[in-house]
Amino acid sequence: MAVYRLHVLVCAGAGCVSSNCKAVEAALQDELEKAGIAEEVKVVETGCIGTCDLGPLIVVYPEGVFYQRLTPDDAREIVNEHFVKGRIVRRLLYRPAEDAEPVALTADMDFFRRQYRIALRNTGVIDPEVIEEYIARDGYAALGKVLSTMSPEQVIDEIKRSGLRGRGGAGFPTGLKWEFAYKAPGDEKYVVCNADEGDPGAFMDRSILEGDPHSVIEAMSIAGYAIGAKQGFVYVRAEYPLAVERLTKALNQAREYGLLGENIFGTDFSFDIEIRVGAGAFVCGEETALLTSIEGKRGEPRPRPPFPAVKGVFGKPTLLNNVETYANICPIILNGAEWFAEIGTEKSRGTKVFAIAGDINNTGLVEVPMGTTLREVIFDIGGGIPKGKKFKAAQTGGPSGGCLTEEHLDISMDYESLTQVGSMMGSGGLIVMDENTCMVDIARFYLDYTKDESCGKCTPCRVGTTRMLEILTRLTEGKGEEGDIEKLETLARNIKASSLCGLGQSAPNPVLSTLQHFREEYEAHVRDKRCPAGQCLALIQFFIEPELCRGCGLCIKVCPENAISGNRREPHEIDVELCVKCGACQERCPFDAIIRR
Amino acid sequence: MEAANKGCCCQSMKAQDERYQKLADIIARYAGQPGALIPVLHQAQEVFGYLPNDVQVLIAEGLDVPLSEVDGVITFYSLFTSQPRGKYTIGVCMGTACYVKGAAAVLEELKQQLGIDVNGTSADGLFTLEVTRCVGACGLAPVMNIGDDVYGRLKPEDIREILDKYIQAERQADA
Ligand SMILES: Cc1cc2nc3c(=O)[nH]c(=O)nc-3n(C[C@H](O)[C@H](O)[C@H](O)COP(=O)(O)O)c2cc1C
Ligand code: SF4
Ligand code: SF4
Ligand code: SF4
Ligand code: FES
Ligand code: FES
Numbered sequence: 001m002a003v004y005r006l007h008v009l010v011c012a013g014a015g016c017v018s019s020n021c022k023a024v025e026a027a028l029q030d031e032l033e034k035a036g037i038a039e040e041v042k043v044v045e046t047g048c049i050g051t052c053d054l055g056p057l058i059v060v061y062p063e064g065v066f067y068q069r070l071t072p073d074d075a076r077e078i079v080n081e082h083f084v085k086g087r088i089v090r091r092l093l094y095r096p097a098e099d100a101e102p103v104a105l106t107a108d109m110d111f112f113r114r115q116y117r118i119a120l121r122n123t124g125v126i127d128p129e130v131i132e133e134y135i136a137r138d139g140y141a142a143l144g145k146v147l148s149t150m151s152p153e154q155v156i157d158e159i160k161r162s163g164l165r166g167r168g169g170a171g172f173p174t175g176l177k178w179e180f181a182y183k184a185p186g187d188e189k190y191v192v193c194n195a196d197e198g199d200p201g202a203f204m205d206r207s208i209l210e211g212d213p214h215s216v217i218e219a220m221s222i223a224g225y226a227i228g229a230k231q232g233f234v235y236v237r238a239e240y241p242l243a244v245e246r247l248t249k250a251l252n253q254a255r256e257y258g259l260l261g262e263n264i265f266g267t268d269f270s271f272d273i274e275i276r277v278g279a280g281a282f283v284c285g286e287e288t289a290l291l292t293s294i295e296g297k298r299g300e301p302r303p304r305p306p307f308p309a310v311k312g313v314f315g316k317p318t319l320l321n322n323v324e325t326y327a328n329i330c331p332i333i334l335n336g337a338e339w340f341a342e343i344g345t346e347k348s349r350g351t352k353v354f355a356i357a358g359d360i361n362n363t364g365l366v367e368v369p370m371g372t373t374l375r376e377v378i379f380d381i382g383g384g385i386p387k388g389k390k391f392k393a394a395q396t397g398g399p400s401g402g403c404l405t406e407e408h409l410d411i412s413m414d415y416e417s418l419t420q421v422g423s424m425m426g427s428g429g430l431i432v433m434d435e436n437t438c439m440v441d442i443a444r445f446y447l448d449y450t451k452d453e454s455c456g457k458c459t460p461c462r463v464g465t466t467r468m469l470e471i472l473t474r475l476t477e478g479k480g481e482e483g484d485i486e487k488l489e490t491l492a493r494n495i496k497a498s499s500l501c502g503l504g505q506s507a508p509n510p511v512l513s514t515l516q517h518f519r520e521e522y523e524a525h526v527r528d529k530r531c532p533a534g535q536c537l538a539l540i541q542f543f544i545e546p547e548l549c550r551g552c553g554l555c556i557k558v559c560p561e562n563a564i565s566g567n568r569r570e571p572h573e574i575d576v577e578l579c580v581k582c583g584a585c586q587e588r589c590p591f592d593a594i595i596r597r
Numbered sequence: 598m599e600a601a602n603k604g605c606c607c608q609s610m611k612a613q614d615e616r617y618q619k620l621a622d623i624i625a626r627y628a629g630q631p632g633a634l635i636p637v638l639h640q641a642q643e644v645f646g647y648l649p650n651d652v653q654v655l656i657a658e659g660l661d662v663p664l665s666e667v668d669g670v671i672t673f674y675s676l677f678t679s680q681p682r683g684k685y686t687i688g689v690c691m692g693t694a695c696y697v698k699g700a701a702a703v704l705e706e707l708k709q710q711l712g713i714d715v716n717g718t719s720a721d722g723l724f725t726l727e728v729t730r731c732v733g734a735c736g737l738a739p740v741m742n743i744g745d746d747v748y749g750r751l752k753p754e755d756i757r758e759i760l761d762k763y764i765q766a767e768r769q770a771d772a
Contacts, residue, residue, distance in 0.1 A: 015736045018747030052736025200692030200731035207733075238639070238676050239732050241745075276632070277639060279674030280730065296634035297666075298673040314631060357694035357735040364736050395693065431693045445696050455673075583702075 004042040006083060007061040011124060013048030013210055014203070014242055016055035024056040027075035035079050044133075047211015047246075048203075049124035051111060053363040054094065064106045067092045096383060111362050114381050116343065118351050119167075119204075119327035120367045123211030128246050131253040134214040140259050142330035143218050146225055147267050150333075155226040156182055159329070161337035163349030168194055168285075168322025169400070169426050169502075171348075171415040177319060180309035181227040184317035189229035191220050191271075192294070192313065192320040195236040195243070196278055198285035199398030200449070202429030204353040205323035207365055209236065209243040212327070213250035217260065217273060219329035224271040227319050232273040235290050238280060247275060282399075282453035286501050287320050289455070300455050301501035322427070324353055344370030348414035352428055356382050359389070359434035368413075375409040378432055389434040392533075393517070397426030399446045399453075400506035402513025403439070422513045438535035439518040440525050444472035446510035450503060461504030464495040468511060476536040480526035485515065534596040537581045541597065546571035548593035555585035555594065619644050620652065624659035633660055634670055638677055647678050683718040683725035685763055690740045692731030699752075700739040704728065706753035707741075710760060723767060724760075 010016075010025045025043065032038040049057065054068035058078075065088055067078060074092055081087045093102035094109060106112045117123075126133035134140070146155055160175025181189065193216060197205040209216060220232045236244050251273055254260035262270045276294050283289050284299040291313050293299035312318020328350060332340045341349050348370035354377060357363045361383030368377065374394060378384065385391050393403040402423035404411065411417050415425050433442065451465040468491050471484050492508030499505045515522060524530045531539040544555075544564075551569040556562075563579040566572030574585070574594075586594040623640045627633035637656055642648055648671055657664040671677040689695075689704045704715070707726055711719045718725045724743075734740045737749025748759060 014732075014747075015734045015749070018734050018737055018740070018749045052734070055737075197733070198730075201694040201735050203731070203733035203735055237730075239730060277636070279635060279639065280676035281674050282730065293635065294632055296632040296636075296670070298669050300673075355735060357738060358697040363694075363738075398693065429693070431697060433697060437697065442697075445693070449691075 005037075005040040006042070008041060008043045009046045009049070009059045009061070009124070010043060011047075011049045011055055011057050011059075012045040013052065013055075013124070013207060014240075015048060015052030016057065017242065019055040021056035023072045024058070024070045024075060027072035028058070028079065031075045031079035032083070035084055037079075037083060041083055044127045045129070046125060047123045047128050048207035048365060050115075050120070050207075050365040051362060052365075059106055063104075065104050066094055066106045066109065068094050110383070111364070111366070111381055114376065115367050116351050116369050117367045118331050118340075118343075119208060119215075119324050119353055120365065121212075121331065122215060123207055123365075126212065128211050128213055129249055131214060131250070131257060134212070138330075138334060139214055140218055142333035143221050143225075143259065144265055146222050146333060147265050147269055152182060152226045152228065155222060155333070158333060158337050159226075162332045162340040163337075163344075163347075164325070164328055164332065164340065165348065165415065166322055167324035167328075167352065167427065169397075169424075171425060174321065174325055177309065177321070178223065178226050180307070181229075181317055181319040184310050186317045187228075188316045189227055190313045190316055190318040191223045191227065191229045191232040192291070192308075192318055193220055193232070193234040193326055194285065194287070194290060194320055194322045195234055195240075196285035196290060197237060197240075197323075197427065198282040199400075199427045199429040201357050201395075201398065201431045202355045202427045204355055204365055204428055206240050206243055208323050208327050209234075209240070210246050213243075213247045214254065215330060216247075216323055216326045217250060217254055219326035220273060221260065221264065221271045222329055222333065223319055223321070223326070225269055227317075229319070230270055230272070232271065233276050233294055233313065234273060235276045235278060235284070235294060237278040244275060244277060251275070281455070282449075283455045283501070283503050286503060289501070290320070291318060298455075300457050301503075303500060324428070345412060345414045347416055352413065352425070354413075354428045354430045356430045356432060358394075358432040359385055359437070360432040361386050370414045371412045373410050374404055374413060377413065377430065378409070382432070385432070385434050389436065391432070392435050392437055393433045393439065393442075395423075395431040395433070395442070395510070396429065397424035397506075397509070398429050399449050400424065400502065400509055401426045402509050403433075403442075403517060405517045422509075422516055424509075436533055436535065438476070438531050438533040439514040439521050440472065440531070441476050441533075441535055443511045443514045444469065444476055447472055447507070450507040454503060454507070458498070458500045458504060460495050460498040461500070461507065464491050464499075465504075465507050467491055468495075468508065472511070475522065475525040476531075476538065478525075478529045478536070478538045480529070482526065484526055485519075485522050488515070540581065541576050542574050542579055542581060542583075542586065543595055543597065544572050544574055545593050545595055548591055550591055550593070552590065554588050554590065558584040558588045560584065616644050617655075620655060621659075624656060628659055628661075634662060634667065635674075638667075638671065642677060647681050649679065649681075653679070681718075684723050684767075685744045686725045686727055688727050688729035688732070688742050690730070690732050690734075690738070690742075691728040692735065692738075694731070694735035695739040698738040702753050703739050703741065703751050703756065706756045710756055723763065 056070045057068045081089050095102050103109050156178045164174040165171040195205050281299050284293045286301050289299040289301040294313050308318045308320050344350050351367050351369050353367045366381050393405050395403045418425050447469045451469045454461045456462045495508050524532050534540050549571040556564045561578045563575045627637050653667050657667045739751045740749045
């Protein structure tokens, strides 16, 4: 085997692909050839490294030097300076703040330093298209151990003792679920992986499938052995074509290696996996809807019981887990239940991956022990709120969840604590919002989403969400009426109580939770026709603060409606009759003299 | 298998259209398998760009499922469409991360520039404008895709230049 002096990891996750990492990689290869060191430096394409906002990016090993926001032109300098002369290119390093000293190594970056990676152990580290790289990091050792030394009961017991709970939303104990499926009578059973990832703003399942597909394949095979299934399905949403592509390749490689298919490892255990691609329906993430969709039908939820463990795909006992849940299985088998159970909190063992997005400096994927505080995630790892603005709220649990506010910053992020304050863990999407976010508008946004995604089977969900959306829209347009808040509350109660599936049961949560923490904002919309955050366009006007305006005239140039006038070096003025509230002037003003209220 | 052939033979004009041949192949590959309808619809839409009535009929016959069920599935899933689309589908992500980072303004700019509403197709038949669910590139919000290309960290000001790229390419292809 060739020995390389340097390994260069080029992130080729979905985020970086869209910021054009392929061009950077091509330029690197090209420059390596030109410098005549192509034999000494190995370039590896990986899945998402986690800091998507900083892409295209590379990490250079052995040291772990992190270069960010690269263009193809930067490649030459990196090759000639760093790879040839050994001098790090400071200009391309990460800076925690604009005026801060650059940080060269990933090991020194707060974003990476504070993480504990189990589910993401290989993501961003190996080339997902090369099975040997997975194997080199203990890949398929867990399956080997299970098949050669463990009985199905022992596997289930190990998972039960680890305390692992479902990462797809509800947090159901995984081992128990495996046991149900194991005990369910029937010779034909199925193992299903839920990769529908419906929470908008969450992308950990995508990153695992794209960055480490074998970890899911191996875990599903172990599950197949444990419950007595020969066939698995991965249900991936259609919006993730790259995940489908990488998973398809991985399945083929596993089959070639005899790690999937007939007589795995030469034993009499046979197991294979098929991919099913969704077609754009959020409700299909709900387990009974997903199973119906695999059968090729309209993905409408059905009542439980019977639970999938008893009656699932094609009416057969079915085990269904989320991608991240599966990604935890192999390390538990290899390191033991006790090792896993020591991480996290008493009732929430292990780690959780969070996708942090929205108004935050370091957007991306992070994996931390359960029980880490919201403050650590947002400020220490996430680098805080951009432009020195104030933190206002963070939504967890997506459209089914609720918001956390400043008073919750020190809350332990685990299943119970989050539910206690009216939010939920959900899949780990974490949307951070700064002081300029209108909470009524956010609630409207979520209701718009759930109304659209309601499958329409039950009236309270279909009609109720439409009613709630109408009221919320009216509030943001300044047409709120006395009693609207109470109407929202009544509707919310009814929908929660009488909907069939989790979508309807949780759809009102974002409204209830914003009402709980930001009721005065709702009241301002209703009574004073005022949007305190200055977001609802119908309720605000743009003004120039005469004391702050220096009369530089820059705002005039960007105004599309010629609504601004004034003499040079004198305070300018906006004609509210002409202004269409586009906000361009506010963006432009170098003195922050333009305000909305 | 037989049903698929029958569908093609009785429409001999179409038999010459290679798209219908591809469709027959797809149907033949899946006929008789449980849960085949959705994968077949995906691949048929890939071939035709949308799912016109006659294609739906061929699929129903070929897979031996009632036409009403084919229609029911198409209307249930938002990614299936029975209407023709423009050459490029523009999908503006309206996921939470993108919304918080100003996706609404990007969408507004696209509507203005193209002179169409959401789900409309531009007069030159080049673009269909849609809003999509989260595409999982939330770190780069706001995000849109045009065909297979993804654009992140968008600002309304960027839209004109991006659209022009496609329009230019189209002109060059014509010339
Ligand atoms: C409306 C709705 C959408 C859901 N979407 C997802 C999803 O996208 N991914 C997921 O893993 N679970 C989703 N769930 C939860 C699943 O129903 C199920 O609980 C989960 O996949 C079980 O896997 P786990 O035990 O490993 O978490 C959703 C539930 C509801 C009610
Ligand atoms: S609660 Fe809503 S999404 Fe769920 S089954 Fe009823 S209508 Fe469909
Ligand atoms: S908000 Fe827009 S229209 Fe109004 S004054 Fe500013 S630039 Fe002009
Ligand atoms: S850009 Fe700001 S400072 Fe300059 S004229 Fe306009 S409001 Fe005044
Ligand atoms: S895709 Fe490259 S860091 Fe996430
Ligand atoms: S919310 Fe737009 S890409 Fe995720």
